[in-house]
Amino acid sequence: MHKDEGMDTAHNMTLSKHKSFCRICTGHCGVVATVDEHHKLVAIQGDRDDTQTLGFICSKGTDAVDSHNSDQRILHPLKRMADGSFSAIPLEQALGEIASKLRVIIDRDGPAAVAAYRGSGGFFASASIQLVNAFLDAIGSHQMYSNLTIDQSAKWVAIGRVGWWPPGAQPFHTNDVAMLVGCNPLVSIAGSGFDTRHPLKRIRDAKERGMKIIVIDPRRSETAEYADLFIQPLPGNDAAILAAIIRIILAEGWHDGEFCARHVADLDLLQQALEPFDPELVAGIADIPVESLREAARLFARDCKRGTVSTGTGPSMSPFSNLTEHMVTCLNVVCGRYIREGERIGNPGLVLGWGPKRAQVMDVGRSWESGPKSRIGGFGTVGGEMLTGLLADEILTPGPGQIKCLISVGGNPAAAVPDHNKMAKALESLELLVSLEPFMTPTAILADYILPPRMPYERADLHLALFETAIYPDAYARHTQPVATPPADSELCDEWFALWSLASRLGQQLVCNGVELDMQTPPGDDALLAIMAKNAPVPWQTIRDAPTGYLHDEPVFALPPDPASTARFTTLPADVVQEIAELRDYCHMSAAERTIASFPYRLTSRRSRHRFNTVGHFSPYLKRLMPWNPACLNPADMALEGIENGDWVEISSDHGMICARAEADDSVRTGVVSITHCFGFLPGEEDYDQYGVSTNLLISTDRDLQTINAMPRMSGIPVAIRQAHVKRNVG
Ligand SMILES: Nc1nc2c(c(=O)[nH]1)N[C@H]1C(S)=C(S)[C@@H](COP(=O)(O)OP(=O)(O)OC[C@H]3O[C@@H](n4cnc5c(=O)[nH]c(N)nc54)[C@H](O)[C@@H]3O)O[C@H]1N2
Ligand SMILES: Nc1nc2c(c(=O)[nH]1)N[C@H]1C(S)=C(S)[C@@H](COP(=O)(O)OP(=O)(O)OC[C@H]3O[C@@H](n4cnc5c(=O)[nH]c(N)nc54)[C@H](O)[C@@H]3O)O[C@H]1N2
Ligand code: SF4
Ligand SMILES: [Mo]
Numbered sequence: 001m002h003k004d005e006g007m008d009t010a011h012n013m014t015l016s017k018h019k020s021f022c023r024i025c026t027g028h029c030g031v032v033a034t035v036d037e038h039h040k041l042v043a044i045q046g047d048r049d050d051t052q053t054l055g056f057i058c059s060k061g062t063d064a065v066d067s068h069n070s071d072q073r074i075l076h077p078l079k080r081m082a083d084g085s086f087s088a089i090p091l092e093q094a095l096g097e098i099a100s101k102l103r104v105i106i107d108r109d110g111p112a113a114v115a116a117y118r119g120s121g122g123f124f125a126s127a128s129i130q131l132v133n134a135f136l137d138a139i140g141s142h143q144m145y146s147n148l149t150i151d152q153s154a155k156w157v158a159i160g161r162v163g164w165w166p167p168g169a170q171p172f173h174t175n176d177v178a179m180l181v182g183c184n185p186l187v188s189i190a191g192s193g194f195d196t197r198h199p200l201k202r203i204r205d206a207k208e209r210g211m212k213i214i215v216i217d218p219r220r221s222e223t224a225e226y227a228d229l230f231i232q233p234l235p236g237n238d239a240a241i242l243a244a245i246i247r248i249i250l251a252e253g254w255h256d257g258e259f260c261a262r263h264v265a266d267l268d269l270l271q272q273a274l275e276p277f278d279p280e281l282v283a284g285i286a287d288i289p290v291e292s293l294r295e296a297a298r299l300f301a302r303d304c305k306r307g308t309v310s311t312g313t314g315p316s317m318s319p320f321s322n323l324t325e326h327m328v329t330c331l332n333v334v335c336g337r338y339i340r341e342g343e344r345i346g347n348p349g350l351v352l353g354w355g356p357k358r359a360q361v362m363d364v365g366r367s368w369e370s371g372p373k374s375r376i377g378g379f380g381t382v383g384g385e386m387l388t389g390l391l392a393d394e395i396l397t398p399g400p401g402q403i404k405c406l407i408s409v410g411g412n413p414a415a416a417v418p419d420h421n422k423m424a425k426a427l428e429s430l431e432l433l434v435s436l437e438p439f440m441t442p443t444a445i446l447a448d449y450i451l452p453p454r455m456p457y458e459r460a461d462l463h464l465a466l467f468e469t470a471i472y473p474d475a476y477a478r479h480t481q482p483v484a485t486p487p488a489d490s491e492l493c494d495e496w497f498a499l500w501s502l503a504s505r506l507g508q509q510l511v512c513n514g515v516e517l518d519m520q521t522p523p524g525d526d527a528l529l530a531i532m533a534k535n536a537p538v539p540w541q542t543i544r545d546a547p548t549g550y551l552h553d554e555p556v557f558a559l560p561p562d563p564a565s566t567a568r569f570t571t572l573p574a575d576v577v578q579e580i581a582e583l584r585d586y587c588h589m590s591a592a593e594r595t596i597a598s599f600p601y602r603l604t605s606r607r608s609r610h611r612f613n614t615v616g617h618f619s620p621y622l623k624r625l626m627p628w629n630p631a632c633l634n635p636a637d638m639a640l641e642g643i644e645n646g647d648w649v650e651i652s653s654d655h656g657m658i659c660a661r662a663e664a665d666d667s668v669r670t671g672v673v674s675i676t677h678c679f680g681f682l683p684g685e686e687d688y689d690q691y692g693v694s695t696n697l698l699i700s701t702d703r704d705l706q707t708i709n710a711m712p713r714m715s716g717i718p719v720a721i722r723q724a725h726v727k728r729n730v731g
Pocket of ligand 2: 025151181182183184185187188189190191216217218219221234235236237238311312313314315318604605606607608609610611612613674715716
C-alpha cells in the first residue's frame, strides 16, 4: 500500500490516497484510490505514474467506487426460502447447511454430481483461484467448468494439435507487423499479440515506429481505424481467408524455409491441403477484394519480418473456429514468428515460475483424448476443464454422473452461457446452486445460497497470473494490499474461505500448488498468494512488498534445442484434414446453398466500452452511458429492410427471436448485425429499457457445436431481421 494523506476541507474529512490496480479486466490498470477516514472508497483515478498502464482508466474502472458502495450490493449470506424469497442468515449457518447438502449429494450420487463454474469474478480473485480446483480435486470431482470454454478455447485446441513453442511468439513491442483477426483491443483491452497496457498509446507508438497493422473484422472497429490494411469480410470466413493467405505465402516462397525445415513435420502436406483455397474463390465467399488477400500475404510475410497473427473472440465464436485458430497457428509457424535460440525472452513468466526455455517444439498432447469425458457427446477436457457448452445438458440429463450441485465462483452462467432458456432451466433444476457473488444477478436469483465476497479493493490480490506472459512484456508482478474496508455491518465470505470451509466441514484436505493447507485455521489472502507464487524466482515478500509492482529484470534467453528432441510442429493431423475437407465443400457450395434463404443476415458478437460481460448492469453511471444493447446495422441494410434509426427490430435465428432497437452504424458491413452479448436478464423478464436483451436466446447448444471443445456458434449466426411493431422475445 502506497499512502498519501490530505484533507477534504469542504467535508472536513481526512482523505488518503493509495496505489492499487483495477481487477475488472486484463487491463490491470494502475490506479490511485482515495478513501475517507473510515476507509470507504471515494474516488478512483488512473495512476499516471504507473509504469505499466501510464494513467489509463475506463468508465468501468472509475465506476468501482459506486459498485463497492452500491446499495444493491449483497452484504450478508442469503438463503432462498420455500416461497422463493431470500433471507439473510449467519455465515456459519449458511456454510453448515451447504456442507450438509453437499454431503448428501456426494454420498448418494458420487462426487461427479458436484460441479464448479468459474467466471470472470473468480478469475480476478487471485487468492481464491486455486481453491476451486483444489476443492473439486479433494472431493474427487472432475466437473470443473469456466467461461474459458465459451471464449477462446480454440487456442488450446490449436496448441494441442500443432505443438507449443516454450519461449513464446514474437512480442508486440519488437515487431514490425501485427495481424489482428476479430479482436478489438482498443475497446476490449484484451488480447495476446497486442499490448493492452494503455492500448491507445501502445498502438500509436507502434505505428510511429513503423509497425504495419492488418485488421480482419466485419466491423470497422476502433482498432481497425489504425489499420494499414483493413479487410472487412462476412463473418465466419476466417479459416478460408487465412488458408488462402498461407497458400499465397507458400506459393511465393515468402515463408521461413529454414525454420520450417527444422521445426515443421509436414509442410508439404499442408501446402497440398490448402490447394482448394484459391484466393479468387475465398474472396468471393467472404465478399472481399481478392487483392486484399494478396496484400495481406505480402505485408505480413514478404515486407515484414517480425510479428504475429492473433485472434480474439470473433473468429473463436464463429463457424469453423477450431480450424481458424489452427490456420492462425500455421501462419505463425510457416513464417517462423517465434522467439529463437539466443533471443531474449521478455517475459518468461514470474509468479507461476520463471526460467529459460528451449527454442524447440514441445508436443503438449491432446488433453481431450485422455482423461474424463462428458456424458453428453463424449467430449474430453480442454485446458484441464470440462466444456461449458455442455453444462446445461450435463445438469438436465438424468442418469449416473448427472450434475446436481453447481458452485458458481464469480460467474453469471444464467446470463452469459449460450442457449439462455436451457441454461436458466438447468440452473433452476439443480438440487443445490451456490453463487459466490456480490450482486443479485440472474444466476444469484436462481441460487439456493448466495455468499457475497469482499470486492476487489477490499482484498489483497495479484495480477491474473494465468495470463501474465500475455499481459506484461516483462517479468512483472503486481500485488496490492486491501485499500478499502467492506461496508459496515456486513458479513462477507471470500471465495477461498467458502471453499476452504466447505472442504474442512466435509473432512477433506485441500492441496494448492503441492502445498497441503491447514484445514483447522483459515489460510488468508497472503498465505494463498504466497503458495501461488512459490515457484517465482524471488521470495514472496519481495513481490508483495513492492509498492507499485515488482520487475524481475534478470535477462533470460531462449536456450538451444535439446538435440535428442524429435518434436516438430504438426500442421496437418487427421482431424484437421477432415475439417479442411468440410471447409472446402462449404467454399464450393453455390451462394444460394451457403445461405439459408430465411436467415440472410449474420449476427456478430462485439464488446461495449461500458460493460464487462454482465458486469455494469447494476451501475447507474454505466447504464446512463449505455442503457441497453442496440442492434447495429449498416444504413444500406436498414434502407433495404425499411428500418429507421431507433426502430424496434426482430432478430430471429433458427433457435429463437429477440427484439432490440436498431442503430444505424456504417462501421458495420452490409449483411451483418452487430450486437453486444451479456445484456438481458432471466428468460421471461423482458425489460429492454432496463436490461437490454440476451443474444444467447438465439444460440442453440443442441447443435452447431465445434468438435473437441463443444464451442457453440456465438458469432456469424444466420439471422433474419425485420422491423417489429410489437416487442417480444421468444427463445
Ligand atoms: N452470446 C454471447 N455470449 C457470451 C459471449 C459473447 O460474446 N456472446 N462472451 C463469452 C465470454 S468471452 C465470456 S468470458 C463469458 C463471461 O461469462 P461469466 O464470467 O460467467 O460472466 P461475467 O459477467 O464476466 O461474470 C462475472 C460475475 O462476477 C461477479 N463479480 C464481480 N466482482 C466479483 C468478485 O470480486 N468476486 C466474485 N465472486 N464475483 C464478482 C459479477 O457481479 C458477475 O456476476 O460470457 C460468454 N458469453
Ligand atoms: N469493455 C469490455 N471489455 C471486455 C469485455 C467486455 O464485455 N467489455 N469482455 C472481456 C472478455 S470476457 C473477453 S474474452 C475479451 C474479448 O476481447 P475481443 O476478442 O477483443 O472482443 P471484441 O471487442 O468483441 O472483438 C471481437 C471482434 O470480432 C469481430 N467479429 C465478430 N465475428 C467475427 C468473425 O467471424 N470474424 C472476424 N474476423 N471478426 C469477427 C467483432 O466485430 C469484434 O470487433 O474482452 C474482454 N474485455
Ligand atoms: S476495467 Fe477499465 S480500468 Fe479496469 S482494468 Fe479494465 S480497462 Fe483498466
Ligand atoms: Mo471472455
